[in-house]
Amino acid sequence: MSFFKKLKEKITKSTDSVTEKFKEGLSKTRNNFSSKVNDLVARYRKVDEEFFEELEEILIQADVGFDTVMELIDELKMEVKRRNIQEPAEVQSVISEKLVDIYNSGEELSSDLNIQENGLTVILFVGVNGVGKTTTIGKLAHKFKSEGKKVLLAAGDTFRAGAIEQLEVWGDRVGVETIKQAEGSDPAAVMFDAIAAAKSRKADILLCDTAGRLQNKVNLMKELEKVKRVIEREIPGAPHEVLLVLDATTGQNALIQAKTFKEATNVSGIVLSKLDGTAKGGIVLAIRKELNIPVKFVGLGERMDDLQEFDAEKYVYGLFAEQVEKADL
Amino acid sequence: MAFEGLADRLQSTIQKIRGKGKVSEADVKEMMREVRLALLEADVNFKVVKDFVKKVSERAVGQEVLKSLTPGQQIIKIVNEELTLLMGGEQSKIAVSNRPPTVIMMVGLQGAGKTTTTGKLANLLRKKYNRKPLLVAGDIYRPAAIKQLETLGKQLSMPVFSLGDQVSPVEIARQAIAKAKEDHHDYVLIDTAGRLHVDEALMNELKDIKELTKPDEIFLVVDAMTGQDAVNVAQSFNEQLGITGVVLTKLDGDTRGGAALSIRAVTDKPIKFVGLGEKMDAIEPFHPERMASRILGMGDVLTLIEKAQSNIDEEKAKELEQKMRTASFTLDDFLEQLGQVRKLGPLDELLKMMPGAGKIKGLNNIQIDEKQISHVEAIIRSMTKEEKLRPELMNSSRKRRIAKGSGRTVAEVNRLLKQFEDMKKMMKQMTGMQQKAKKKGGFKFPFNPF
Numbered sequence: 001m002s003f004f005k006k007l008k009e010k011i012t013k014s015t016d017s018v019t020e021k022f023k024e025g026l027s028k029t030r031n032n033f034s035s036k037v038n039d040l041v042a043r044y045r046k047v048d049e050e051f052f053e054e055l056e057e058i059l060i061q062a063d064v065g066f067d068t069v070m071e072l073i074d075e076l077k078m079e080v081k082r083r084n085i086q087e088p089a090e091v092q093s094v095i096s097e098k099l100v101d102i103y104n105s106g107e108e109l110s111s112d113l114n115i116q117e118n119g120l121t122v123i124l125f126v127g128v129n130g131v132g133k134t135t136t137i138g139k140l141a142h143k144f145k146s147e148g149k150k151v152l153l154a155a156g157d158t159f160r161a162g163a164i165e166q167l168e169v170w171g172d173r174v175g176v177e178t179i180k181q182a183e184g185s186d187p188a189a190v191m192f193d194a195i196a197a198a199k200s201r202k203a204d205i206l207l208c209d210t211a212g213r214l215q216n217k218v219n220l221m222k223e224l225e226k227v228k229r230v231i232e233r234e235i236p237g238a239p240h241e242v243l244l245v246l247d248a249t250t251g252q253n254a255l256i257q258a259k260t261f262k263e264a265t266n267v268s269g270i271v272l273s274k275l276d277g278t279a280k281g282g283i284v285l286a287i288r289k290e291l292n293i294p295v296k297f298v299g300l301g302e303r304m305d306d307l308q309e310f311d312a313e314k315y316v317y318g319l320f321a322e323q324v325e326k327a328d329l
Numbered sequence: 330m331a332f333e334g335l336a337d338r339l340q341s342t343i344q345k346i347r348g349k350g351k352v353s354e355a356d357v358k359e360m361m362r363e364v365r366l367a368l369l370e371a372d373v374n375f376k377v378v379k380d381f382v383k384k385v386s387e388r389a390v391g392q393e394v395l396k397s398l399t400p401g402q403q404i405i406k407i408v409n410e411e412l413t414l415l416m417g418g419e420q421s422k423i424a425v426s427n428r429p430p431t432v433i434m435m436v437g438l439q440g441a442g443k444t445t446t447t448g449k450l451a452n453l454l455r456k457k458y459n460r461k462p463l464l465v466a467g468d469i470y471r472p473a474a475i476k477q478l479e480t481l482g483k484q485l486s487m488p489v490f491s492l493g494d495q496v497s498p499v500e501i502a503r504q505a506i507a508k509a510k511e512d513h514h515d516y517v518l519i520d521t522a523g524r525l526h527v528d529e530a531l532m533n534e535l536k537d538i539k540e541l542t543k544p545d546e547i548f549l550v551v552d553a554m555t556g557q558d559a560v561n562v563a564q565s566f567n568e569q570l571g572i573t574g575v576v577l578t579k580l581d582g583d584t585r586g587g588a589a590l591s592i593r594a595v596t597d598k599p600i601k602f603v604g605l606g607e608k609m610d611a612i613e614p615f616h617p618e619r620m621a622s623r624i625l626g627m628g629d630v631l632t633l634i635e636k637a638q639s640n641i642d643e644e645k646a647k648e649l650e651q652k653m654r655t656a657s658f659t660l661d662d663f664l665e666q667l668g669q670v671r672k673l674g675p676l677d678e679l680l681k682m683m684p685g686a687g688k689i690k691g692l693n694n695i696q697i698d699e700k701q702i703s704h705v706e707a708i709i710r711s712m713t714k715e716e717k718l719r720p721e722l723m724n725s726s727r728k729r730r731i732a733k734g735s736g737r738t739v740a741e742v743n744r745l746l747k748q749f750e751d752m753k754k755m756m757k758q759m760t761g762m763q764q765k766a767k768k769k770g771g772f773k774f775p776f777n778p779f
Contacts, residue, residue, distance in 0.1 A: 060369060060557065061375050061557045063372075063556040063557050063558070065370075066370060128554070129579060130439070130440025130552065130579075131440055132439065132440060134472075138472075161444075161481050162474065162476040162477025162478075162479075164473075165473035168473075169472030170472055173472075214579060214581060214583075215583070216581075216582055217581075247440060249438065249552070249562070251372030251554060251555060251556025251584075252585075253582065256583060274439060274525075276525065277438070277525045277526070277527065277562075278527060278558055278561045278562075279557075280558075283556070302470070
């Protein structure tokens with residue numbers, strides 16, 4: 001059985017809500033998936049340069065990035081030669097296999113969160129402006145709360161107009177408390193307060209919002225380092241996770257974002273937001289490969305429960321199929 | 330990991346064909362591969378790149394190489410020109426309705442920066458055109474979006490029309506226009522909720538607002554960091570709403586901003602403004618030739634020149650230049666110069682605009698701390714007149730006094746003096762170089778990275 005078939009079967013058979021969400025989010029993808037792939041391969045009698053060129057286009061249009069695409073194509077060519085594959089149909093499985101391989105290369109990294117069994121777990125959220133940090137926190141708060149955990153939010157975006165209120169609305173919606181200070185106050189001081197509050201209220205999870213900042217703003221990145229330092233000082237081992245929120249529509253700049261935020265705050269995972277649009281955020285492959293940062297969650301909408309754990313296989317499936325569909329037009 | 334600019338990319342190719350009189354087909358082919366890569370890395374859409382490269386190749390083959398240029402420079406020149414052309418007219422104006430108020434609708438994906446841009450545009454309309462805009466809080470979905478616009482309104486001392494988040498945006502727009510007429514506002518800026526271009530229900534809502542308000546402008550707000558998907562977003566918003574222009578945001582980041590080209594290519598609608606920061610005055614008209622240079626990674630020379638022109642006192646500049654030439658440059662002049670440069674804006678931004686700045690060793694990673702410059706100023710100000718004129722007078726007791734006076738350390742004083750000496754040396758060399766270049770007929774400024 002081919003890899004694609006296996007993958008497809010795995011996905012269609014499982015009926016859990018996670019898969020349903022993924023399917024909903026990537027709905028444009030799934031429709032007639034196999035026929036679309038067949039269309040691509042049907043147009044080619046043999047696996048030749050042209051075939052690879054079109055494949056290259058498909059992947060670049062998913063924002064995978066030129067270097068990663070070239071590497072993939074090279075490996076594919078080798079694999080095709082090695083297995084002596086003539087039929088384009090047979091290449092299908094290899095493509096997906098290789099994509100998952102690229103994602104899984106390097107260290108084994110789990111996409112699970114580092115949650116403390118006993119005591120407080122602090123999660124810091126970082127990212128550029130407008131990627132969906134606050135929304136992601138709201139969704140994650142909901143997830144933890146429904147798991148029976150005591151959650152607290154820290155309104156660390158003291159800069160953007162209305163940011164504190166935005167987090168508070170999410171807090172009210174989910175039913176968790178938000179620790180805040182006035183707009184314009186020192187975000188590190190907010191964290192200090194929030195940690196004290198979390199300790200005294202015996203919270204399990206503290207989710208820390210920060211202001212969006214472009215990674216080339218040195219002073220703002222330093223401010224972020226300070227926020228992290230304060231958290232480290234108050235609780236040894238914290239923050240237990242630093243999650244970089246990336247907008248799936250972002251192109252190659254996402255790699256620079258990941259690199260710079262990693263240098264400043266030692267990012268431990270990525271939340272790929274807004275994956276319910278037509279963008280696929282293929283750059284996470286390069287980020288995983290070059291910086292060894294795993295994707296931990298994907299955002300698939302604006303509702304509270306629209307945050308799902310990342311699954312490389314399902315992601316690749318969506319990534320590829322969607323692009324094939326586009327290439328067909 | 331920062332992506333190489335086209336100029337850097339073409340470097341090796343150019344070595345091979347230096348000195349040729351004509352650009353051959355093979356040369357073009359080789360160089361176009363690099364052009365293609367540079368554009369893809371800048372996030373220009375794949376199909377747009379394809380068409381573009383084809384067009385440029387056709388134009389480039391067989392071209393006479395201008396005397397002052399190398400074949401590589403010639404190609405860059407053509408690419409730059411075509412790119413600029415493709416991005417269309419510059420400095421687009423905002424429409425004015427002959428039956429006020431003029432209505433502007435702001436639309437786009439989530440997180441593109443619509444609300445911030447709404448505030449900036451209102452500020453611009455008031456400051457530059459002396460208009461009286463009314464801001465309309467039409468994003469009833471995102472938590473605290475209304476509050477965000479209200480806060481911006483307060484900062485700008487501008488009225489914000491809101492009916493809370495329980496009234497439909499269409500109704501809000503309707504009442505807002507009535508209110509604007511009543512209060513004699515000549516512009517109405519409607520902020521709307523971010524939405525996906527594939528969200529049918531929400532896109533219909535925008536159509537309804539459009540139908541009702543008959544806006545004079547519909548601005549699509551797009552994040553400059555957007556990747557390949559920019560074409561889908563722009564095309565979809567344009568087809569469904571008929572946008573009149575684009576505002577490109579977050580261009581103060583380090584993205585190349587290839588999305589600009591993609592959007593322009595698929596919608597044929599002008600990019601009217603760019604957002605360059607979080608402050609309410611961080612908005613500028615779009616300049617196609619600057620964007621072209623940026624996408625190609627060639628530095629934004631024109632912006633730099635323009636900034637310098639508007640901010641540097643010409644008399645003083647001449648005086649300084651004279652001093653540099655004669656090497657009678659003192660610490661006082663240095664202080665003066667720092668002040669002049671600082672007027673241009675944040676220094677790291679200036680550096681980014683310099684062509685080839687990325688190639689100077691050590692300079693591409695340099696981070697200029699504005700605070701440090703203040704420290705330098707403090708140190709110089711703590712010197713006596715005599716010391717400023719003749720730094721060689723400096724001894725340890727003087728240095729200690731200066732350090733105390735400026736609140737810095739002696740080591741910092743030493744470092745500054747050393748830097749100043751180095752600078753003087755460099756100036757001597759530079760004036761030498763300039764004179765040589767003049768003899769050769771001068772170099773073309775924007776194309777000198779080779």
